[in-house]
Structures are given as structure tokens and as C-alpha cells.
Amino acid sequence: MKLSWQIFAAALVLATPLLCPPMASAQTPSGGKIAVVVSTLNNPWFVVLSQTARQRAVDLGYDATIFDSQNDTAKEAANFDNIIAAGYQAILFNPTDANGSVANVLKAKAAGIPVFCIDREINSTNAATAQLLSDSYAGCVKLGRYFVKTVGQSGNYVELLGLVGDNNTWNRSKGFHSVVDRYPGLKMVAQQSGEFDRAKGLEVMEAMLQAHPDINAVFCGNDAMAMGAYQALVTAGKADQVKVFGFDGADDVVKLIAAGKITATGMQFPKLMARQSAEFADAYLKGRRDFPQKIPVPVELVTRENVSRFGDYGKK
Amino acid sequence: MRTARWLLPLLLLAGLCWRFPLVHFVPLKAAQQIKAAAAFDATQFAADFWISRLSPAARTAVPANVLLPAIQADPAAAKKRFSRSVGLGTDYFYFFCGTGRVVALTDDAISLACTAGSTNAEVALQTGLVFGDAIRDGTGLLNVNDYPDSQNFNDISAALDHLVETQVLPGLRQQARIGVTLSFAGCAEIDDEDSDLNPLKVIPVATRVTSPP
Numbered sequence: 001m002k003l004s005w006q007i008f009a010a011a012l013v014l015a016t017p018l019l020c021p022p023m024a025s026a027q028t029p030s031g032g033k034i035a036v037v038v039s040t041l042n043n044p045w046f047v048v049l050s051q052t053a054r055q056r057a058v059d060l061g062y063d064a065t066i067f068d069s070q071n072d073t074a075k076e077a078a079n080f081d082n083i084i085a086a087g088y089q090a091i092l093f094n095p096t097d098a099n100g101s102v103a104n105v106l107k108a109k110a111a112g113i114p115v116f117c118i119d120r121e122i123n124s125t126n127a128a129t130a131q132l133l134s135d136s137y138a139g140c141v142k143l144g145r146y147f148v149k150t151v152g153q154s155g156n157y158v159e160l161l162g163l164v165g166d167n168n169t170w171n172r173s174k175g176f177h178s179v180v181d182r183y184p185g186l187k188m189v190a191q192q193s194g195e196f197d198r199a200k201g202l203e204v205m206e207a208m209l210q211a212h213p214d215i216n217a218v219f220c221g222n223d224a225m226a227m228g229a230y231q232a233l234v235t236a237g238k239a240d241q242v243k244v245f246g247f248d249g250a251d252d253v254v255k256l257i258a259a260g261k262i263t264a265t266g267m268q269f270p271k272l273m274a275r276q277s278a279e280f281a282d283a284y285l286k287g288r289r290d291f292p293q294k295i296p297v298p299v300e301l302v303t304r305e306n307v308s309r310f311g312d313y314g315k316k
Numbered sequence: 317m318r319t320a321r322w323l324l325p326l327l328l329l330a331g332l333c334w335r336f337p338l339v340h341f342v343p344l345k346a347a348q349q350i351k352a353a354a355a356f357d358a359t360q361f362a363a364d365f366w367i368s369r370l371s372p373a374a375r376t377a378v379p380a381n382v383l384l385p386a387i388q389a390d391p392a393a394a395k396k397r398f399s400r401s402v403g404l405g406t407d408y409f410y411f412f413c414g415t416g417r418v419v420a421l422t423d424d425a426i427s428l429a430c431t432a433g434s435t436n437a438e439v440a441l442q443t444g445l446v447f448g449d450a451i452r453d454g455t456g457l458l459n460v461n462d463y464p465d466s467q468n469f470n471d472i473s474a475a476l477d478h479l480v481e482t483q484v485l486p487g488l489r490q491q492a493r494i495g496v497t498l499s500f501a502g503c504a505e506i507d508d509e510d511s512d513l514n515p516l517k518v519i520p521v522a523t524r525v526t527s528p529p
Contacts, residue, residue, distance in 0.1 A: 098465070121465075121466055123464050123465045124464050125461060125462075125463075125464045132404075133403075133466065135402075135403070135405070137449070137466070137470040137473070138448060138449055141447050141448045141449075144447070145447065167465065167466055167467055170467055171466060171467060171470055174467070174470060174471075174474070175470065178447060178473075178474050178477075179445075179447050182445050272404065276404070292461060293461040294403075294460045294461050294466070295403045295404060296402050296403030296404070296405065296460060297403055297404045297405070298403070298404065298405040298406060298407060
């Protein structure tokens with residue numbers, strides 16, 4: 001009898017957290033759910049972006065869930081269908097495709113759910129509530145100038161492009177070429193998509209090195225591909241001869257810049273964008289409606305000279 | 317009899333398909349022409365913008381004899397009053413006009429002393445290759461929200477930079493001599509206040525020799 005009373009007391013203690021409402025819900029200003037839809041989680045930069053957005057939403061008192069689109073617009077569409085059906089109040093959205101993702105945002109808008117784009121753009125100004133976008137073009141103008149300064153005004157280089165359906169791919173490439181193409185001595189001997197993916201970047205760089213063993217530099221549309229390219233150069237024994245330029249500000253690349261292994265990258269401030277998007281969603285759910293459609297977020301050049309000022313996906 | 321029963325609906329269906337075909341065949345060349353016609357023409361846009369909006373605005377930009385003393389007295393207050401910035405950026409721009417005497421010449425810049433009695437380079441007109449968004453963003457005349465595809469907005473930057481290089485700089489380089497007085501209008505981008513404020517590095521959109529040495 002004594003034993004069964006003790007068992008009952010222990011069960012009561014264990015069950016208490018289940019019976020009481022969670023603290024977060026008690027403090028929730030609107031009792032809402034926020035979805036974070038990210039293009040891929042197969043890249044540490046996007047993991048940081050999505051987790052920061054989620055954490056900021058949680059800090060603001062919402063239940064927040066991350067949905068991975070796996071760089072697939074069909075998967076992204078399915079995510080949106082599930083989010084709408086599940087009654088989420090807002091979506092923090094990192095799109096997969098500038099054109100292909102517009103329909104998903106419009107679907108959410110029709111369901112009365114505000115969508116805040118982060119980092120990547122959709123080609124519409126009347127679908128998302130606001131878009132926080134890295135100024136990739138201006139960032140790559142800076143990278144291009146540094147490229148000329150460090151590589152010189154003559155030499156051969158290759159370019160690894162990102163996903164061809166994403167505006168960031170072309171804004172980065174165009175910003176870079178707006179500078180580098182002005183120097184006729186700098187010749188791009190190969191250009192191919194590495195799909196913003198480290199493994200693909202490695203594979204493409206290996207093939208490029210086979211065809212063009214005499215290059216001086218590689219410009220990569222993101223840091224994941226820069227890491228892949230660097231790995232290929234190490235394997236080929238050319239890491240000291242070929243300068244690697246990335247874009248993102250990923251921690252592993254910033255560390256390699258400090259070690260003198262990678263030449264430069266563009267810091268995109270994913271945490272700043274992610275936090276701001278969650279704060280916008282919170283403000284929207286509290287009644288604010290006057291959001292600018294597109295908010296450019298600056299990109300800063302990270303080089304060996306200033307790398308000590310950067311780290312943890314932002315400025316120290 | 318059975319054939320006749322199917323003939324009428326089949327004819328009707330054939331007629332509908334002929335009138336409203338499910339598939340259109342267009343010659344590849346024609347399709348490319350349609351696509352090209354629908355594409356945004358940044359070069360034409362920049363040329364029109366230059367004449368209709370930029371040139372008139374350059375005449376009424378902030379006077380250098382107001383801006384330069386203001387920056388010297390209190391950079392933060394001058395920034396607040398006269399600068400423009402875009403989005404969450406910390407970089408900012410000045411769009412201003414003025415007159416100055418040429419005090420130095422290099423391959424990439426023409427330095428001017430602008431305030432009364434000054435012999436120091438207070439403004440450096442950039443005469444090398446022109447890159448970036450200073451003209452597009454510095455004037456405040458163009459808004460990213462008007463462009464659904466940011467690639468078009470960025471193409472405008474490149475087209476405006478090209479106009480500076482082809483329309484403004486050749487004449488400027490030809491006429492600039494030490495001691496010449498020039499009037500100018502242009503945009504300065506401030507990325508690093510330690511190096512960009514003194515002298516102000518200006519991408520010129522208009523220049524004119526007002527008096528010989």
C-alpha cells in the first residue's frame with residue numbers, strides 16, 4: 001500500500017509538465033505558429049539562416065518549425081500546402097527559385113498568410129509581404145575589385161555558378177564580371193554550375209582542373225562551392241597556386257581566409273536577415289502593414305587584412 | 317449508321333481544334349524576337365533616365381559649399397541631413413554639385429579645392445573605370461521596389477556607369493589642367509568614413525570648365 005502511494009506520487013510528479021501548458025504558450029503574444037521554409041539544409045549557411053529565424057520566432061513567443069525544400073520547387077510547394085493546412089500564421093521563406101516560388105507565395109497570400117522572403121528573391125513585388133535580400137551584386141563588385149587587386153590584371157580563371165534559376169546566382173556573377181571583364185588580360189576559361197553545393201563544387205572543380213590545369217584563380221558563387229573547389233585544389237596539389245574566392249561568409253571559409261588558404265569572401269549576415277524577418281512577422285501579426293517590399297542587406301568584403309573583424313556569420 | 321453517329325462529334329472536335337489549337341508552333345527565331353522585345357532594356361532605360369531625370373536633378377543637388385563645411389563641422393549631422401542609404405546598409409551616399417579649382421591630377425582622379433581660400437583636395441572626381449551603384453542609389457531617384465527582378469535593377473547600375481565612362485569622363489580628362497576651375501555634379505559613396513570623406517570621392521555625372529587657369 002505504501003509502495004503504491006509512492007508510485008502514484010512519482011507518476012504525478014512526472015505527469016505535471018504534461019498537464020500544465022508550456023511556458024512559451026503562456027507568454028505567446030498571439031498564440032501563433034510561424035513556419036520557416038528553407039531552400040536546403042544541406043549547406044551550413046542555410047542551417048544558420050533557418051535556425052536563427054526559428055530561434056528569433058521562438059524568442060518572440062511563437063511556435064516555430066523549419067521545413068526543408070531540398071532545393072526542389074515541388075517539395076517547396078508541398079511544404080506550403082502543409083503549412084497552409086496546418087494553420088500557420090506567417091512564413092519566413094528562403095525560396096528555391098526566383099520564378100518558380102512565386103506561385104507558392106501567392107498561394108499563402110490567398111490564404112491570408114504573410115510571407116517574408118529571406119536572402120533569396122522572388123520575381124514579384126505583389127506576392128511577399130517583404131523581402132530581405134542580400135545585395136549580392138554590390139558585394140560581388142567589391143569581390144571583383146579585390147580579385148583584380150590580388151590576382152592582377154592578367155591571368156586565367158574559372159567560375160562556379162550557383163543554381164541557374166536563382167537571381168542571386170546571376171546578381172553575383174554579373175557584379176563580379178562588371179569589374180573583371182573590364183580587364184582584357186583576365187580570361188575566364190570555364191564557367192559551370194556547381195548548384196551552390198559543396199560536393200558538386202568539388203566534382204566540377206576537379207573536371208575543370210583536368211581541362212585547364214594552368215588557372216590562377218576560381219570565383220565561386222557561394223562558400224560551399226568554394227570549400228569544394230579548395231578541396232579539389234588541395235587534392236591536385238594546386239592550393240598554393242590558385243586563389244579561391246567565395247561568397248556567403250560561412251564560418252569554415254572565414255577560418256581558411258584567416259589561415260591564408262582562401263583569398264576572400266562576401267559576408268552576407270544571415271543572422272541579421274533571419275532575425276529581422278522574424279521581427280517583421282511578429283510586427284505584422286501585431287497589426288503593422290507598412291513594410292517596404294525589398295530591403296537590401298549589405299555584403300561586406302572579408303579578406304586576410306580584415307578577417308579578424310568577422311566570425312560566427314557576421315561581424316564580431 | 318454507326319459511323320455517321322460518330323462523324324458529327326468528330327467533325328465538331330476537329331473544328332474546335334482547328335479554331336482553338338492546343339499547341340502553337342512558332343519559329344524559333346520569332347520566339348527569340350518576342351522574348352528579346354519583352355526583356356528589360358537597361359541601356360535604353362539608363363539613357364532616358366539620364367536625360368529626363370538625372371540631368372535636371374544634378375542641377376539642384378546639394379551645393380558643395382554647404383555640404384563640405386557641414387561634413388567638416390559634424391560628419392554625423394551632415395550624414396543625417398544630406399545623405400541617402402539603401403536598406404539595412406551602413407554605406408551611404410551624397411549627391412551634390414559645386415565648383416572647384418583643380419589642384420592635382422592622377423590617372424584615376426582629378427582633385428579639386430572647393431571651399432573659399434582652400435588649396436587642399438576636398439573633392440576627388442573619379443576618372444578611372446567606374447563600378448558599383450553610386451549613381452543608381454546615390455541620387456535617390458530610383459527605387460528597388462519598382463523592379464520585380466533585381467537583375468534589371470542591377471543592369472541599370474552597369475548601364476549608368478557606362479554612360480559616365482563614355483559621356484562624362486573623356487571630356488573631363490581632356491579639359492582638366494592644374495588651376496582650371498570646374499563645375500561638377502556627382503555621387504560619392506561613403507563606405508569607410510576614415511578614407512572616403514576627405515577628399516570625397518565623386519563619380520561625376522556632369523562637368524564643365526568654368527574658367528581657364
